[in-house]
Amino acid sequence: xxxxxxxxxxxxxxxxxxxxxxxxxxxxxxxxxxxxxxxxxxxxxxxxxxxxxxxxxxxxxxxxxxxxxxxxxxxxxxxxxxxxxxxxxxxxxxxxxxxxxxxxxxxxxxxxxxxxxxxxxxxxxxxxxxxxxxxxxxxxxxxxxxxxxxxxxxxxxxxxxxxxxxxxxxxxxxxxxxxxxxxxxxxxxxxxxxxxxxxxxxxxxxxxxxxxxxxxxxxxxxxxxxxxxxxxxxxxxxxxxxxxxxxxxxxxxxxxxxxxxxxxxxxxxxxxxxxxxxxxxxxxxxxxxxxxxxxxxxxxxxxxxxxxxxxxxxxxxxxxxxxxxxxxxxxxxxxxxxxxxx
Amino acid sequence: xxxxxxxxxxxxxxxxxxxxxxxxxxxxxxxxxxxxxxxxxxxxxxxxxxxxxxxxxxxxxxxxxxxxxxxxxxxxxxxxxxxxxxxxxxxxxxxxxxxxxxxxxxxxxxxxxxxxxxxxxxxxxxxxxxxxxxxxxxxxxxxxxxxxxxxxxxxxxxxxxxxxxxxxxxxxxxxxxxxxxxxxxxxxxxxxxxxxxxxxxxxxxxxxxxxxxxxxxxxxxxxxxxxxxxxxxxxxxxxxxxxxxxxxxxxxxxxxxxxxxxxxxxxxxxxxxxxxxxxxxxxxxxxxxxxxxxxxxxxxxxxxxxxxxxxxxxxxxxxxxxxxxxxxxxxxxxxxxxxxxx
DNA sequence: ATGAAAGCGCTAACAT
DNA sequence: ATGTTAGCGCTTTCAT
Numbered sequence: 001x002x003x004x005x006x007x008x009x010x011x012x013x014x015x016x017x018x019x020x021x022x023x024x025x026x027x028x029x030x031x032x033x034x035x036x037x038x039x040x041x042x043x044x045x046x047x048x049x050x051x052x053x054x055x056x057x058x059x060x061x062x063x064x065x066x067x068x069x070x071x072x073x074x075x076x077x078x079x080x081x082x083x084x085x086x087x088x089x090x091x092x093x094x095x096x097x098x099x100x101x102x103x104x105x106x107x108x109x110x111x112x113x114x115x116x117x118x119x120x121x122x123x124x125x126x127x128x129x130x131x132x133x134x135x136x137x138x139x140x141x142x143x144x145x146x147x148x149x150x151x152x153x154x155x156x157x158x159x160x161x162x163x164x165x166x167x168x169x170x171x172x173x174x175x176x177x178x179x180x181x182x183x184x185x186x187x188x189x190x191x192x193x194x195x196x197x198x199x200x201x202x203x204x205x206x207x208x209x210x211x212x213x214x215x216x217x218x219x220x221x222x223x224x225x226x227x228x229x230x231x232x233x234x235x236x237x238x239x240x241x242x243x244x245x246x247x248x249x250x251x252x253x254x255x256x257x258x259x260x261x262x263x264x265x266x267x268x269x270x271x272x273x274x275x276x277x278x279x280x281x282x283x284x285x286x287x288x289x290x291x292x293x294x295x296x297x298x299x300x301x302x303x304x305x306x307x308x309x310x311x312x313x314x315x316x317x318x319x320x321x322x323x324x325x326x327x328x329x330x331x332x333x334x335x336x337x338x339x340x341x342x
Numbered sequence: 343x344x345x346x347x348x349x350x351x352x353x354x355x356x357x358x359x360x361x362x363x364x365x366x367x368x369x370x371x372x373x374x375x376x377x378x379x380x381x382x383x384x385x386x387x388x389x390x391x392x393x394x395x396x397x398x399x400x401x402x403x404x405x406x407x408x409x410x411x412x413x414x415x416x417x418x419x420x421x422x423x424x425x426x427x428x429x430x431x432x433x434x435x436x437x438x439x440x441x442x443x444x445x446x447x448x449x450x451x452x453x454x455x456x457x458x459x460x461x462x463x464x465x466x467x468x469x470x471x472x473x474x475x476x477x478x479x480x481x482x483x484x485x486x487x488x489x490x491x492x493x494x495x496x497x498x499x500x501x502x503x504x505x506x507x508x509x510x511x512x513x514x515x516x517x518x519x520x521x522x523x524x525x526x527x528x529x530x531x532x533x534x535x536x537x538x539x540x541x542x543x544x545x546x547x548x549x550x551x552x553x554x555x556x557x558x559x560x561x562x563x564x565x566x567x568x569x570x571x572x573x574x575x576x577x578x579x580x581x582x583x584x585x586x587x588x589x590x591x592x593x594x595x596x597x598x599x600x601x602x603x604x605x606x607x608x609x610x611x612x613x614x615x616x617x618x619x620x621x622x623x624x625x626x627x628x629x630x631x632x633x634x635x636x637x638x639x640x641x642x643x644x645x646x647x648x649x650x651x652x653x654x655x656x657x658x659x660x661x662x663x664x665x666x667x668x669x670x671x672x673x674x675x676x677x678x679x680x681x682x683x684x
Numbered sequence: 685a686t687g688a689a690a691g692c693g694c695t696a697a698c699a700t
Numbered sequence: 701a702t703g704t705t706a707g708c709g710c711t712t713t714c715a716t
Contacts, residue, residue, distance in 0.1 A: 024686070095453075096453050104448050105449050108437070109438075353692095354694065354695095370701095370702090373695080406695075
């Protein structure tokens, strides 16, 4: 038999020829289908290994109608995205789960709304992804209802009002509540907050947790003590500068990244933390341990949220939406002070 | 004509039936092939729009032998990865270029070497990606020679010794040289350096640039003044602490992230910057502007490097490797001091 | 247990 | 200019 038919791309057909069987049999071997005589299986397997044959994923996808690809969409304008450590860590969790399930992760970042608009149709009449993870969903994000309407399997990072949406969230409300309650317990009186943008469920929930804690202890809400910011370090820096004239004695800051910026602002202003102003952040990112002083913060399981989003997508409980809310935890370091002497 | 043949997934065939033409004609319309009578084209186009037909990318890929997917591989253990801002920004550049060329970006992050080993075969007998970008290649990374051997189209972020490898790099050597020369010009005497890990070309080049600048001005090289670190903020913090006993009066730090950590260490030790110790970083990341004091640094065009990597991959100059080295730039802020009085 | 054949949805060479 | 046909490489009935 001439060998020249066997050159070029290695296909099932060629492996079959080499093994002296049909391509069905090779397919069965490759896919561990039971109906293959052990000795044949062995012979075929040997050739597969020797030749380094690998089934073409595209051809496979065409017949199976599954690609093994998960799309991750971050609808936010991306320039702010990576100025904090949240998204990198989330993506890391998603990647880890994808790896362990042999899925491939595709990342969509948008820089302009034109880009975003251009990509949406691809996501909606989706034939390339087995499922989509929508990270950091904004309130009224138009993508979510469209995904629902087109019956694209997806899960949202962060809760959503429509109960048909599967999501993985962290308990932002309870986290913020815990932080502010801790301030109150320590005797602080003028408790401020630096929040994220209010178009985002997480920001809203953290803000609401702050309000709830004040309300439950009959603290007044002073609007000058509430500064809206954007989750960036620079944003936190500026928000703290705006806050200073209103003389807070404690600030709950909705992210560690903003808290780092806020600490710099305090340093520049020569204000001692926690003696003059106490700080609690949110996230418990690695650098919270080396700020000056080390940051008391609310730990949220970002990595785990990413992993669970993938699991939720893959499990697909017969289309019944899954709503996961992960617990947060107060991590006490030095920035919140101890018992207040006042 | 019964309509019941037209339910289910929308295919070329169904659109053809609705338009009363063959599926080739629809294909031609969809792909803007010239040979279609204008009136037919219009009629078909209308139906395509009405039905919202979209060609199945998987079927297309199978026949075209191109997927429109670019794989981005970050061979580093991922836990250190996102503790600095370099990779997020690089990925942003890659994503931006992918978007504008209608390519899809797939991201591979590894958490363990087992994961890495498991994924390599997929990348090598690659049928899923039109090309691969290898980010932050390590010296002696086994992936590169294997990609070459398997003739997978790829480009490396960061140079590589094998001249067959296409790469996009920044001029680390010149950048570091410029930084240290600036120190020398200002009159500093004991110029230290905090470097990245030496298994990485960028770290090596920045270190070499430091050495070259000292050598060219006949400064002695003192090994106690050279601290190896890991590009993390915490790493920079610790490296600076180890450096202090050796009394440097200036430190060139191979990344802004490490520089931020180093500044914290100096703050804790009550050492004034730049009066007692001057600092120059590398990267010019956003937060370099709000450190205390603002950081003098070497700006490298990370975003652009990511974009050019995609262009290089897509242009594929008949297999002739392309070697791009992008310029860096000294950005003077306050951390390096002005003319030294000494 | 194995092979032959159909078909996933598309493109393109070939006929007309 | 349009339709017919043959694949792309695989999985999966359906025969045997």
